[in-house]
Amino acid sequence: MSGTTHIVGLGVAGLSAAVRLAERGLPVTLYDGAKVAGGRCRSFHDARLDCAIDNGNHLLLSGNRSALSYLDLLGARDELEIQPDARFDFVDLESGERWQVALNRGALPLWLLDREKSIPGVRLRDYASALRFPFASQTATIDGLSKSRTSTRTNGKDMLYQRFWEPMSWAVLNTTPDRASARLMWAVLRETFARGGAACRPMIARRGLSETFVDPALAYLAARKIQPFFNEPLKEIGIEGDRITRLDFAERSVLITPADRVILALPRAQMAKLMPEISVPDGDAAIVNAHFRMQEPLTGAQAVPLLGLVNARTHWIFTRGAIISLTISAADALGLDRLPEEEFLPLLWDEVKVALRLPAEASYAAARLIRERRATFDQSPASVAKRPKTRTAFENLYLAGDWTDTGLPATIEGAIRSGAMAAKAISK
Ligand SMILES: Cc1cc2nc3c(=O)[nH]c(=O)nc-3n(C[C@H](O)[C@H](O)[C@H](O)COP(=O)(O)OP(=O)(O)OC[C@H]3O[C@@H](n4cnc5c(N)ncnc54)[C@H](O)[C@@H]3O)c2cc1C
Known part of the structure; x- marks a missing residue:
C-alpha cells in the first residue's frame, strides 16, 4: 500500500x-x-x-x-494495577451501611445468591430487570428498563436502582439514568458483568x-x-x-x-x-475531580484503591500513595459542576473523612478541584x-x-x- x-x-x-x-x-x-x-x-x-x-x-x-x-x-x-478479584467496596453515607460486591470468576452469576457478595436490600428477583437490557431499543433509557414497581424498597427507595443502576449510569455513561442510553449500558454489561468476575476486575493506572x-x-x-x-x-x-x-x-x-x-x-x-x-x-457532559494530598501515604484500610459512595455528592474515591482523588460524574446534570472550589472542597472532604473512616480532625496538605466540562459526549x-x-x-x-x-x-x-x-x- x-x-x-x-x-x-x-x-x-x-x-x-x-x-x-x-x-x-x-x-x-x-x-x-x-x-x-x-x-x-x-x-x-x-x-x-x-x-x-x-x-x-x-x-x-x-x-x-x-x-x-x-x-x-x-x-x-x-503499568496497570489489575486487582486480583472483581470486588467493589461501597459505603452508603446516609445509612452508614458498608458492603462489597464480589463477583465469582465464571459467567454464571452465583454471587447474586450470596448475601455477603451482593447488594444489601436487594432480592434475587430484583435483578430480573437486567434481563431487559439485551433487548433494549435504540430509544430506551436506563430508567425506562431498570425501574420496576415490584422491586424491593427500603424507606420507599428502590435499592437496586439506587445501589446499582444509578451509580452504573453515572460511572459508565457519565449521564443520569433518566437520559442515559440503555443500549450503550448493555454494550458494557455484555463485555464485563455478563462474562463474570474474570472480566470485571478493576484496573487502574499504577x-x-x-x-x-x-x-x-x-x-x-x-x-x-x-x-x-x-x-x-x-x-x-x-x-x-x-x-x-x-x-x-x-x-x-x-x-x-x-x-x-x-x-x-x-x-x-x-x-x-x-x-x-x-x-x-x-453535546458534552462534565466530570468533576477533586484531589487531596495528605502529609503521608495512606496505609491499611484507608489505602483502598477504589470505593463507591451512595447517597453522597462523591461517586468514587480512588487512593494512590498520599493522594485521595474523588470523581463526581454527570456533574452538570446533577448541578455539581459550578460550585466554587472553596465551597465545594470542604463538603467533599467531609464525605472523604466518613467514607475512609478518617478522624474528624484529619486534614490534608493541599487540594485541587478540576472541572472537565467536556469529559464525554452526552450519551x-x-x-x-x-x-x-x-x-x-x-x-x-x-x-x-x-x-x-x-x-x-x-x-x-x-x-x-x-x-x-x-x-x-x-x-x-
Ligand atoms: C475527568 C474524566 C474522567 C474519565 N473517566 C474515565 C474512566 O474512568 N474510564 C474510562 O475508560 N474513560 C474515562 N474517561 C473518558 C476517556 O478519558 C476518554 O474517552 C478518552 O480519553 C478519549 O480519547 P480520544 O482520543 O477519543 O479523545 P481526546 O482525548 O479528546 O483526544 C483528542 C486529541 O485531539 C487534539 N486536538 C483537539 N483539537 C485539535 C485540533 N484542532 N487540531 C489538532 N489536534 C486537536 C487534542 O489535543 C487531543 O490530544 C474520562 C474522561 C475524563 C475527562
Missing part, C-alpha cells in the same frame, strides 16, 4: 490508530494541537499539589480487551495515565522513527469532491496526495466545527444515534474518537477500539 496516513489528534484514539498502522509497517504522520499527547487521558504536574496527577480518575475493567491488547502491543500491561497509555505509545512510534508534530492545531480542511486534499494547520498547510489517507481523531466539538457535514453527537439515545461510522462519505477520510460509533460508551476502551477500527479499515 502506498501513501501516508495523516492522523490528527493524539488522544488514545489517535495513538491507537498510529501504533496499529505502524505495527503493519504503514507510514504515518501525526499531529496534535496541544504540546503533549494524551488528550483527556494524561497526567500532569500540579503545582498546588506539588505532584503528578491524572487529568481525571480513570477506571477500566479486565474485560476491556482493546485496551489490554493495545498495552500488550506496547509492552505496557504492567503510576499515571501518561505512563500507561501515552508514553509507551510514543516510545513504540519513536522506535520506528515516527515523531509526532505538536502545537499543530488543525484550522481548516480542504475538500475537493469526495476527497480531503489539504490540512490547514495554524502555521502551515499539508497537501494530501491521491495515495494519502486522513484519520481525524479529534474531540466531538472540534469535529463539529471543522466539518459540519459530518454527523456528531449533540442519551438521541445523541448516540448521531455517532458517525469509521468510514465516511469522503473516500480518504476515516474517523476515530470515543464519540464515534464503536458501539461502546465514551471510555478509554471505546477510544482505543475506535483507533484500531480506523487502522483496520485503512489496512484492508
